[in-house]
Amino acid sequence: MVMSEKIKPGEPPETAATSSSEPVPDWLTSRLRRMFSDVMDEPVPDEFKALLKQLEDKERGS
């Protein structure tokens, strides 16, 4: 689990450090990732290909 402690210059230091020192348990992270990758693995519906094609054609035309 990435836990960067970088603080942007000019920003107040981290105040929630007490409860976020152990950010998210592994079981939760892996379930979130799986939920996400399950959708990513789905084929992209044709309507999107049509939309992109349409935009591409528009670009070529102008």
Added chain:
Amino acid sequence: MTGHDHFLEQVTALLPALRAFGRSLCGDPARADDLVQDTVLKAWTNREQFQSGSNLKAWLFTILRNCYYSELRHRKFEIEDPDGVCAGQVAIAPDHDAKLHLRDLSRALQQLPVDQREALILVCATGLSYEEAADVCQVAVGTIKSRIARARDRLVELLGDDAALVAGPPVVGALADVDGATEPRSGGL
């Protein structure tokens, strides 16, 4: 012109991630795809504003998020649902229950305030850094961290039993050994 073709190519490559982000935000596949369509159109219209070399994924997530928020605002007028109670129920995908605990996660996510939900998804599921997530949500990194901490606490509360299952139950082992079915709790559904 080739630059623009390249832009569309990159957008195309990011469609799966956009669909996944949209779906985890709103919980509804069809609605999520509408959001992605809007996002692609807005991105294309404003493509001159995108600085090549910067993070296109984060830029597109920002647009999708804005689309989602403006849709939420419109919905507030349509449905008298100030607490988001109905919205949470509407948002559940009824035919996406092949994997029980994934659907439970989706349902649990919808119980979170939207700002906590998006912070958690951006950092834990999409692989954006805290800094990138903060840019997308236009808040400080510390705010993202505290939102994630609150989201985590709530989800652990909602899914805690499941978590014990996944991690392997510490005490119910004797029972589970009988037939290997590790299901101390199945009353949920």
